[in-house]
Amino acid sequence: MPTKKMLWAGGSALTIGIALTGAASVSYPRRLAFDLFFPKSTFFHGNRRSPEIAITFDDGPHPIYTPAILDILNQFGIKGTFFMTGLNTELYPEIARQVYAGGHDIGNHSYSHPKLPFCSTTRIKRELHQTDLILRETLGIIPTLFRPPYGFRDWRVLRQAQQMGYTSIFWDITTYDWERPGVEKIVERTVPTRNGSILLFHDGRGDRSQTVKAIEIVIDRLLKKGYTFRTIGQLLQNQ
Numbered sequence: 001m002p003t004k005k006m007l008w009a010g011g012s013a014l015t016i017g018i019a020l021t022g023a024a025s026v027s028y029p030r031r032l033a034f035d036l037f038f039p040k041s042t043f044f045h046g047n048r049r050s051p052e053i054a055i056t057f058d059d060g061p062h063p064i065y066t067p068a069i070l071d072i073l074n075q076f077g078i079k080g081t082f083f084m085t086g087l088n089t090e091l092y093p094e095i096a097r098q099v100y101a102g103g104h105d106i107g108n109h110s111y112s113h114p115k116l117p118f119c120s121t122t123r124i125k126r127e128l129h130q131t132d133l134i135l136r137e138t139l140g141i142i143p144t145l146f147r148p149p150y151g152f153r154d155w156r157v158l159r160q161a162q163q164m165g166y167t168s169i170f171w172d173i174t175t176y177d178w179e180r181p182g183v184e185k186i187v188e189r190t191v192p193t194r195n196g197s198i199l200l201f202h203d204g205r206g207d208r209s210q211t212v213k214a215i216e217i218v219i220d221r222l223l224k225k226g227y228t229f230r231t232i233g234q235l236l237q238n239q
C-alpha cells in the first residue's frame with residue numbers, strides 16, 4: 001500500500017500546485033511534492049480569506065535601492081519583509097540596521113546566494129548558519145524566516161531550515177523585476193494579487209531602479225483596492 005499512498009500524495013501535490021498557482025504565469029514557484037512534508041514550515045501565501053498581503057524584497061541590503069524602498073514604504077506607512085544575504089549584510093550593516101529599526105521583518109537569504117540544491121549538505125548548512133550568525137550579530141535578533149535563493153529547494157534545504165527553527169517563505173506573485181522588464185510590466189504583473197498574496201521584489205544584486213519606481217504605483221493601487229500590507233510574521237499569525 002505505501003506505493004499507492006505515495007502516488008496519491010504526488011497527485012495531491014500536483015493538484016494543489018495547480019490550484020495554488022492557477023493559470024497566471026506570474027505565479028512561481030509551483031508547490032513541489034516534498035513541500036507537503038513541511039506543512040507548518042513552508043508558506044507560499046497567507047490566509048486567502050483575509051485581505052492581508054505582504055511585500056517582500058530579496059538580495060539586499062543595498063546602499064542605494066534599500067533606502068529608496070524604505071522611503072516609499074514609510075511614505076505609505078506600511079511594513080515589508082527583507083530577505084538579506086549574509087554577504088550584503090556584512091558589506092552594509094548600517095543599511096540592515098536601518099531596515100530593522102524601521103520595523104520591517106528580516107529574513108535569511110543564504111550567505112552567498114548559491115543554487116542550494118546543487119550544493120553539498122555541508123555547504124547548505126554553512127550558508128544558513130553563517131547568515132544566521134551575521135543577522136544575530138548585526139541586528140541582535142533571532143531570525144526565523146528563510147527564503148532560498150531563486151526559490152530553489154530540495155529536501156535537504158527545507159529540512160536544514162526547519163531544523164534551525166526557520167519557516168521557509170516563498171511567494172505567489174512575482175514580477176520578474178530582476179529582468180528589468182520596464183516599470184509598466186512590473187506593475188501589470190501584480191494584477192493577480194489576491195487575499196494572502198506574498199509579492200516578491202528585489203532590492204539588491206543589480207540595478208533595481210525599475211523596482212523602486214514600480215512599487216510606488218503597486219502599493220498605491222493595492223491599498224486603494226482595500227488590501228492591508230503586513231509583514232510576513234504578521235501574515236503567518238493570521239493563518
Ligand SMILES: [Zn+2]
Pocket residue numbers: 058059109113148149150
Ligand atoms: Zn535572491
